[in-house]
Amino acid sequence: MPWRHRARLALAHPATLLGLILIAVFGYLIVAPVISMLLGAIQVGFGDDVRTGSPAGSFTSYYLERVFASPVADIIFYEPLRNTLLLALGAIVTALAIGVPVAWLLARTDLPARRWFSTALIVPYMLPAWTFALAWTTIFKNRRIGGAPGWFEAAGLTPPDWLAYGPVPILIIFTMHFVPFVILLTTNAIKNVPDDLSEAAQVLGASSALRTRKIILPLLTPAVLSAATLIFAKALGEFGVAYVLGTPAGFSVLSTTLYQAIGTQQPGVAAVVAAVMVVLGAASVYVDVRFLKEMKRFATVSGRGMRGVPQRLGWRRIPALAAVSALFTASVLVPLGVLALSTVMRVPGRFEWSNVTLDYWIGHDLPTVGFADGILVNPKTWESAWNTIWMVGIAAIAAGVLGMLVGYVVSRAPARWLGTTLRAVTFMPYLVPGIAFAVAILSLFAVQRGPIPALYGTSLLLIIVMIADEMPFASRAGSSAMMQLGREPEEAAQTLGAGWLTRMRRIVLPIQRNALASAILLPFVSGVQGLSLVIILATPGTQLLTTLSMNLVDNGYTHAANGVVIIICAVALAGTWAAKKLFRADLSSGLGS
Structure with a gap:
């Protein structure tokens, strides 16, 4: 029968077997942890049998009731x-109110130095979000809540509690961190807005404000909605900023x-809260996908009406340049400058040469219990740096290679369902x-399950979770690269008798070396600055630079924490620069909508 013949042909193709293996691997690394976490919300955990009145492993509604309907539900969930x-x-x-106008200035006007600003203004997106939180506390914290004076209080000006900690500074920092994200997502959409539509409206007497409201903004709807939904998903899981600025004031988020x-x-309880976060994250991405399907209604690239002449700002050039420069200063120069200065001051906020010291970088026997040596001469810094480099490096290499293999299956497998299933499974970590997702991984690997031992406290667990978390990017990068590679080179080698491994090693991967290198390096940059993913899983023996910095914050060693963050920022910026120079992975050209 024809279907039997097609089945035999499909099974004979190496992409089929590879696809089945990858589905099994990612099913266990990605899908199984999420399912285990969801089950943890309705099954009695070990040690909770007395509290719930049921044996461990049995089904229970105790956790759901505690989170949603108990006297403490408002404290632990609703608030x-x-x-x-x-x-x-x-x-x-x-972020939209600031980012969209700035993206327009960069993409469609004669703003001075707009090419330079196109790269400079996305620097905050390359840095950990909690970089800005640490800089904020250095300036604005007060003794009443923070326990130590910030720069303003040291100068005799005590900031109010609402400015030092809580929702106001968190919102300000979220805005600074997400404005570059809006610029990245809307730049290409703005470039594709045709001039002839606005010019026609202008001929008919429409004012600039009316043209913006009736023509330009509607055409940007897909990009704006995509940016809004993805910002929601990112803000949902952001941990470092809320922890640094919210916890001291009793302000909690999920x-x-x-x-x-x-x-x-x-x-x-953690499983129930995590499940809610998964639902909210999945809903935001669903909204994004749903609106992307409607993008054809907003198509503007037709081969007509496009023009490369920038819009002249006239007398508005200077105010626009001042506004963009102020944004760069506030989001890049001030945070990094504050962090750097805080590490060379004996007394915070005293700007005198006699107060300058390098002890926090290269000194010994400092009055900081548990971290008594300077940042650069402290073995804990180098141990954490080495752990970061080799763990994140292995995870990035593995994610890049696996992403290319996923792309091979998507583009080559005779059975379409293999590629479709792989794309869906590898995209799942973006929904969580x-x-x-760290809680999900912990719920699966905290205890031995069959032949797989308990992995909590091991470096292998951190590598696994980082590989899984980077698969949405790596699989998309691999699919895009493999879709652009024709079958002819591989078929020619097959005709000459080359096996599949030989073809992959000698032909496919060498041709795709730039795509592979980019798919490795960018996840490395992301992994170096990641905190939310590893804060629960790292232990004293598997400390990373990000978790070391958070531990220093917990101990009140702000100068040391800031110094470690500077190192993280330097690595992240160097990696991004290398990606741009070596593999032309230039974020400043925009991510599209």
């Missing part, structure tokens, strides 16, 4: 949920509540906020 949603929505509004539930040995 953090409200805070999370309000911050996310506020960040969407403010990510910090989840972290506290794990820290207080409440895995069932980082800290929730």
Whole structure:
């Protein structure tokens, strides 16, 4: 029968077997942890049998009732949920309000130095979000909440509590971090807005404001909605900013509540909260995909009406340049400058030469218990740096190679369902906020299951979770690269008797070496600065630079924490620069919509 013949041909193709193996691997590394986490919300955990009145492993509604209907439900869930949603929505509004006009200035006007600003203004997106939180506390914290004076208080000006900690500074920092994301997502859409539509409206007497409201903004709807939904998903799982600026003031969001539930040995409660975060994240991506299907209604690239002449700003050039320069100063120069200065001051906020010291970098026997040597001469720094480099490096290489293999299956497998299934499975970590995905991984690998031992506290677990978390990017990069590679080179080698491994090693991967290198390097940059994903899984023996910095924050060693963050920023920026120079992976050209 024809279907039997097609089945035999499909099974004979190496992409079929490879696809089945990858589905099994990613099913266990990605799907199984999420399912295990969801089951943890309705099954009695070990040690909770007395509390729930049921044996471990049995089904229970205890955790659901505690999170949704107990006397403490408002504290552990509803209040953090409200805070999370309000911050996310506020960040969407403010980031779009700033990012879209700036993207227009960069893409369609004669703004001075706009090419330079196109790269400079996306630097905050390359840095950890909590970089800005640490800089904020260095300037604005007060003794009343922070326990130590910031620069303003040292100068005799005590900032109010609402400015030092809580939702206001968190929202400001979210905005600074997400404005570059809006610029990246809307730049190409703005470039594709045809001039003839606006010119026709202008001939008919429409004012500039009316043309913007009736023509330009509607054409940007897909890009704006995509940016809004993805900002929501990112804000949902952001941990570091809310932890640094919210926890001292008792302001909690879902990510910090989840972290506290794990820290207080409440895995069932953590599973319920994580499940809610997964649902919210999946809903935001669904909205994004749903609107992307409608993008044809907004098509503007038709071969007519496009023009490369920038719009002249006239007398507005100077104000526009001043505004863009102020944005760069506030989002890049000030945060990094504050962090750097804080590491060379004996007394915070005293700007005198006599107060300058390098002890925090190269000194010994400092009055900081547990971190008594300077950052550059402290073995904990180098141990964490080495752990970061080799763990993230292995994870990035593995993710890049696996992403290319996924792309091979998507483009070559005779059975379409293999590629479709792989794309869906490898995209799943994007639906799950980082800290929730860490809880999912922990729920599966915390105990021995069959032949697979318990991995908590091992470097292997961190590598596994970083590989899985980078697969949405790596698989998309691999699919795009492999789709552009014709079958002819591989078929010619097959005709000459080359086996599949030989073809991959001698032909496919060498041709795709730039795509592979980019798919390795960019996940490396992302992994170096990642915190939400590893904060729960790292232990003293598997400390990374990000978790070391958070531990220093917990101990009140702000100068040391800031110094470690500077190192992280340097590695992230160097990696991004290398990606641009070596593999032409230039973010400043825009991610499209």
